[in-house]
Amino acid sequence: MCELLGMSANVPTDICFSFTGLMQRGGKTGPHRDGWGIVFYEGCGCRTFHDPNPSAESEIARLVQRYAIKSRIVVSHIRRANRGRVCLENTHPFSRELWGRHWVFAHNGQLRGVKRLPLDLYQPIGTTDSEHAFCWLLSRIRAEFPEPPRRPAALWRFVYTLSQALNQRGVCNFLLSDARHLYAHCGTQLSWLTRRAPFGEARLTDADMTVDFQRETTPDDVVTVVATRPLTDNESWRIMLPGTLAIFSAGEPVTTFSG
Amino acid sequence: MCELLGMSANVPTDICFSFTGLMQRGGKTGPHRDGWGIVFYEGCGCRTFHDPNPSAESEIARLVQRYAIKSRIVVSHIRRANRGRVCLENTHPFSRELWGRHWVFAHNGQLRGVKRLPLDLYQPIGTTDSEHAFCWLLSRIRAEFPEPPRRPAALWRFVYTLSQALNQRGVCNFLLSDARHLYAHCGTQLSWLTRRAPFGEARLTDADMTVDFQRETTPDDVVTVVATRPLTDNESWRIMLPGTLAIFSAGEPVTTFSG
Numbered sequence: 001m002c003e004l005l006g007m008s009a010n011v012p013t014d015i016c017f018s019f020t021g022l023m024q025r026g027g028k029t030g031p032h033r034d035g036w037g038i039v040f041y042e043g044c045g046c047r048t049f050h051d052p053n054p055s056a057e058s059e060i061a062r063l064v065q066r067y068a069i070k071s072r073i074v075v076s077h078i079r080r081a082n083r084g085r086v087c088l089e090n091t092h093p094f095s096r097e098l099w100g101r102h103w104v105f106a107h108n109g110q111l112r113g114v115k116r117l118p119l120d121l122y123q124p125i126g127t128t129d130s131e132h133a134f135c136w137l138l139s140r141i142r143a144e145f146p147e148p149p150r151r152p153a154a155l156w157r158f159v160y161t162l163s164q165a166l167n168q169r170g171v172c173n174f175l176l177s178d179a180r181h182l183y184a185h186c187g188t189q190l191s192w193l194t195r196r197a198p199f200g201e202a203r204l205t206d207a208d209m210t211v212d213f214q215r216e217t218t219p220d221d222v223v224t225v226v227a228t229r230p231l232t233d234n235e236s237w238r239i240m241l242p243g244t245l246a247i248f249s250a251g252e253p254v255t256t257f258s259g
Numbered sequence: 260m261c262e263l264l265g266m267s268a269n270v271p272t273d274i275c276f277s278f279t280g281l282m283q284r285g286g287k288t289g290p291h292r293d294g295w296g297i298v299f300y301e302g303c304g305c306r307t308f309h310d311p312n313p314s315a316e317s318e319i320a321r322l323v324q325r326y327a328i329k330s331r332i333v334v335s336h337i338r339r340a341n342r343g344r345v346c347l348e349n350t351h352p353f354s355r356e357l358w359g360r361h362w363v364f365a366h367n368g369q370l371r372g373v374k375r376l377p378l379d380l381y382q383p384i385g386t387t388d389s390e391h392a393f394c395w396l397l398s399r400i401r402a403e404f405p406e407p408p409r410r411p412a413a414l415w416r417f418v419y420t421l422s423q424a425l426n427q428r429g430v431c432n433f434l435l436s437d438a439r440h441l442y443a444h445c446g447t448q449l450s451w452l453t454r455r456a457p458f459g460e461a462r463l464t465d466a467d468m469t470v471d472f473q474r475e476t477t478p479d480d481v482v483t484v485v486a487t488r489p490l491t492d493n494e495s496w497r498i499m500l501p502g503t504l505a506i507f508s509a510g511e512p513v514t515t516f517s518g
Contacts, residue, residue, distance in 0.1 A: 044384050045347025048307055063322050088304025097355060100382035121380055123359035125303050 002092070002108040004190070005038075005076040006175040006226040008182040008248035012042075012070035013223050017202070017211045020065055021231040023055040024206035025078060035091040036078040038064060039104045040071035041179055046102045047071075050091045072250070073182050075175045077106035089126035093175075094134050096122055098141065099148045101179040105134040108228060109171025109187055130174075137162050137176070152181070153255070159183055160245045160257040167243060175226065182248040184226045186240035192226040193237045194251065202232045222251030261351070261367040263449070264297075264335040265434040265485040267441040267507035271301075271329035272482050276461070276470045279324055280490040282314040283465035284337060294350040295337040297323060298363045299330035300438055305361045306330075309350045331509070332441050334434045336365035348385035352434075353393045355381055357400065358407045360438040364393035367487060368430025368446055389433075396421050396435070411440070412514070418442055419504045419516040426502060434485065441507040443485045445499035451485040452496045453510065461491045481510030 005022045007015050019038070036055035040047040047069060055061045055078050077092035084090040093106040107130035114129045114136070121142060122135035140162055141155070149155050159176070163185045166172045172187035184190055195202075197220075199213035217223075226248070230237035240246060244258040264281045266274050278297070295314035299306040306328060314320045314337050336351035343349040352365040366389035373388045373395070380401060381394035399421055400414070408414050418435070422444045425431045431446035443449055454461075456479075458472035476482075485507070489496035499505060503517040 042347045045309070045350065047309060047347065050304070050306060059326050060322070063319070067318050088301045088306065091304065097382065097384060100384050102384060123356065125356060125359050125361060 002077055002079045003228040004106055004108055004173060004175050004226070005074070005228075005231075006182050006184060007071070007074040007223065008251050009072050009221070009223040010250040010252075011218075011221055012072055013221065014068035014070050015074050015076075016065055016068050017204070017209070018225050018227070018231050019076065020209060021204040021206045022076060022078060022227070023061050023065065034079040034086045036061065036076070037091045037093050037106070038074065038076035039093045039095065040069045041073040041102070041177065042069075042071055044101065044179060046095065046104070048093075048095065050088055052086050052088050052091055073177050073179070075104050075106050075177055075182070077108070082110055084126060084128035087126070090128045090131070092130060094131045096134070096138055098138055098178070103138060103176070103178050105130070105137070105174060105176050107133060107172070107174040109173055111166060111169040111172060114166070114169055133166055156181075156183075156247050156255060157257070163245050164243070164259075173228065180249070181254070182226070183245060184240070184248065185245045186242055188242055189228055190226060190240045191228070191230050191237040192224055192240065192246065192253075193230070193235055194222065194224045194253070196222045196251075201234070203234050205231060205233045224248050224251050224253065261336055261338045262487040263365055263367055263432060263434050263485070264333070264490075265441050265443060266330070266333040266482065267510050268331050268480070268482040269509040269511075270477075270480055271331055272480065273327035273329050274333050274335075275324055275327050276463070276468070277484050277486070277490050278335065279468060280463040280465045281335060281337060281486070282320050282324065293338040293345045295320065295335070296350045296352050296365070297333065297335035298352050298354065299328050300332040300361070300436065301328075301330055303360070303438060305354065305363070307352075307354065309347055311345055311347050311350055332436050332438070334363050334365050334436055334441070336367070341369055343385060343387035346385070349387045349390070351389060353390045355393070355397055357397055357437070362397060362435070362437050364389070364396070364433060364435050366392060366431070366433040368432055370425060370428040370431060373425070373428055392425055415440075415442075415506050415514060416516070422504050423502070432487065439508070440513070441485070442504060443499070443507065444504045445501055447501055448487055449485060449499045450487070450489050450496040451483055451499065451505065451512075452489070452494055453481065453483045453512070455481045455510075460493070462493045464490060464492045483507050483510050483512065
């Protein structure tokens with residue numbers, strides 16, 4: 001199993017606190033030693049950091065923790081390899097361009113026979129099941145919507161249909177973003193939490209670190225954090241039900257699909 | 260004008276020395292204050308760093324200088340914006356996937372009417388002429404070669420034909436890589452240099468820094484560096500002729516096309 005971390009916010013927000021918690025699981029409090037990656041959306045662009053080294057020992061991870069990059073959408077992943085060797089091209093999140101937008105994808109789980117799914121315009125660079133699944137998702141989305149649909153709900157429903165098909169093949173927890181929304185699919189394990197005023201104190205489960213969000217935020221800030229397992233032990237995380245796709249925009253859940 | 264830096268090597272090699280010289284031109288010894296980026300190939304994967312801040316003041320640039328990432332192919336760019344505002348999505352190098360490989364592109368110059376060139380499967384994310392030109396290049400390459408050609412020379416000649424078409428529209432200095440080769444096109448200004456045994460001492464033009472490559476290398480290392488202007492003042496750089504495309508592999512020039 002790998003661990004996922006995502007964020008959606010209504011103003012550019014740093015993810016240092018949550019990222020610090022996640023990084024401990026990469027070789028220190030958790031066994032996810034096989035690399036890590038993070039994508040920060042900034043405008044239409046992305047800052048991307050990947051490292052096949054354990055996150056708890058990574059110099060690049062320390063930079064990301066220290067250098068408070070602010071973003072409205074973040075997708076991150078720490079890896080415990082089950083399929084595909086440990087190398088840079090097998091390190092999530094994966095990214096591709098569709099409709100002139102960056103799409104990114106990070107996945108946790110194993111998907112039986114996913115490499116038999118036909119691909120069209122997107123081809124994997126590495127050898128993971130996850131990247132193959134992402135290329136299949138984008139190939140299908142592009143075939144269904146050669147242009148971006150005018151109503152995003154049509155896209156959301158289509159992504160849900162595709163995630164159901166993947167879910168039938170095994171364990172399919174994923175985070176996906178199209179630069180507008182954050183999509184979180186729970187196959188077996190995913191939690192989320194929205195922080196808004198009045199803000200309180202939060203304490204990490206995996207490191208001796210507390211933050212008082214009251215001092216770090218303005219009253220209008222709304223931030224949702226999505227993670228495989230709750231990252232703090234004194235806040236109320238919502239545990240997603242298996243088979244659910246939740247879609248977040250500007251820090252808020254906008255819709256949920258489930259069987 | 261922007262500045263380009265590329266490297267091709269037969270063994271994974273760090274580019275700290277040359278990068279240190281280039282970064283000075285980003286707001287210190289040169290006027291290229293509008294962001295910078297660098298891509299390091301590692302296996303089939305890429306490490307990519309982009310920053311819209313001036314390189315001479317960038318914390319991420321300092322990490323890249325300090326943290327000796329070793330690579331066989333590197334493409335880097337520092338930007339002085341002429342078209343397209345200063346933001347992350349307009350920061351070179353640009354990258355896309357074709358044939359399951361990372362392609363990257365960095366460009367210096369202005370290209371008249373390039374946005375009227377028709378695009379097919381690749382769409383720009385930002386607003387620069389350069390990214391449009393890259394999307395056009397890849398669209399044309401994909402249309403010509405839906406699969407990678409068995410003989411790379413067919414691809415090389417086709418890239419030369421496309422670079423000639425771009426060159427007619429203005430200033431077209433670029434670096435391109437398909438994860439196998441480094442392509443360097445000189446529209447007006449580009450230089451390169453191959454270092455091999457016996458190695459000597461090199462002295463940066465833009466910073467008070469000298470390196471003795473004899474101590475940093477093994478006798479079998481072969482490394483070519485390509486740059487807009489020579490980065491050292493005590494080595495013999497080859498000044499490319501306008502209209503020339505040079506292709507490098509494993510540190511060596513493999514072929515050159517010119518009018």
